[in-house]
Amino acid sequence: MPVRAVLFDVGDTLWHAAGAPPPAEFRRRAAERAAAFLRARGLPAADPAALARACWDAIEAAMRAARAGDLIEPDYPRVAADAAAALGVPLDRAAAAEFLDAIYVSGAEGGKVAYPDARPTLKALRERGFRLGIVTNRAFGGERFRADLREAGLDIDWDVIAVSVEVGYLKPHPSLFRAALDALGLAPAEAVMVGNSLAEDIAGAQRLGMPAAWKRSAADADGVVPDFTFDRVSELLDWSLLAEAARVR
Template identity: 35%
Template sequence: MTDSISGLTNRRIHCLLFDLGNTLWQRTSYDQIAPLEFAADQHAIHLLRQAYPSFSILKENDEESALVLRRTLLTQFALTIEKDPLTEPEGATMVQQALKALGVPEADLAFCQTIFGTMPIKLAQARVLFEDALATLDELQQRRFQFGVVTNRYWGGKSFHEDMRTMGLLKYFDLDTVMASADLHIRKPNPAIFQLALQACNTTSETSIMIGDSLVSDVAGAQQLGIVAVWKPYNYAEIASYLAENEGISVADYNRAQLLLLREQGIVAPSSDYLRRDGVTYLEHFSKKHIRPQLIINHLSELLEWV
């Protein structure tokens, strides 16, 4: 019996579902991102000046107006998602609410959609793939695994697809297997978005795994459907230290034990709490055993040892 998912669980894995942010890529520095956001927001500010010349925030300089607009929009997204974490809000509605908060009570929804469409930045300029991402995908593709994407995003559509193309990811992912919350208006950890990914990939939960950085969105979400969950935490060292100091095991020991437990139980047990709570960290969810992934990895290339 080999120390692999198939060897330890008797599950034959055919399909790999990936998160994107902090799984395949990471953000560049704020100094690189800020000018991109400012440039995108200038178009929105120009349109607002034409439609609402007396709009109060437009009395500020362009840079301050842009910062206020984007900050208020992101706040509206956060507040709305806090109330309904399983649904991705409509961008136009969020712009409408942001403008209302800033003093425009009845902004036309079509106009708000135009504003929203001007504000995404080119991800290919604001994100960088992890060093091992493409090499790992290459090797997994050669092993004939099927790939899908399940990602939470405010902006989707053609610009997002073009970013994936520019970053070289459409060599591995067919667009019809890319499930983006902005396009579907369903957010992880909603099991429905994972179900759509399984259907698009023509596979089942028993033959699939989900790889992501979010213990709640990726791990707990996938586990609601019985999908093996692989966690790539940003605070890997902290998680490894917790396991060593509090449970007396290494990450490798944890991984093997979890896969053997899966073999024994025969099913992936759903997490006891799969919604993120304010002030509750991933470490707290993990340490209280509310959410336990089947595997923990530090680098994407470690997948090659398990599949």
């Protein structure tokens, strides 16, 4: 079965945090936005910085627990609402969702930049006839993520973007990969996965029957053997599976 699509992880595969500000700067920006949000709502909060921090820590803890557990995406607005309630700030779930959106620190602000050869490689793959998609674990989806892609120069008119928080499952859960495959109308063997996590990207894809290419990183799983290993994104163009598929097209 020829390969028709290439699915990509994003973090440390297509972009990375090159000039990330120190954590204190992240917290300062989030605190500033939290204060503005609460002021605009006339909500009582003695310490907006503590509220932003508590919500952020709570959603990170929830994501860590889900990654180590059932791989079902937590209800982040609910998690944030509970964290706010513990500080005596009444936010219902909808307001908590808006609060999280308000304190978001964008990819560009966080120093996220695409690897220099990422966009040219995506274009070259498209010229070979492959459809291109994203399969990513992240707590912020929607316009936030699309804007981050644009700002990083990775807005290439993707054929599918499967974000864990939108689909409800985290990689390596098969449902996130399936969401992308279903949107493309492809069987697992007709797509390959590219990512830097052996546990999430490589093992997750292979379990479904998708070949997977690993962008060499600190190994996060034992006994996982990628179908292809590379250091620079452009090396993907040398993967026999992708050259092969271009020829049968």
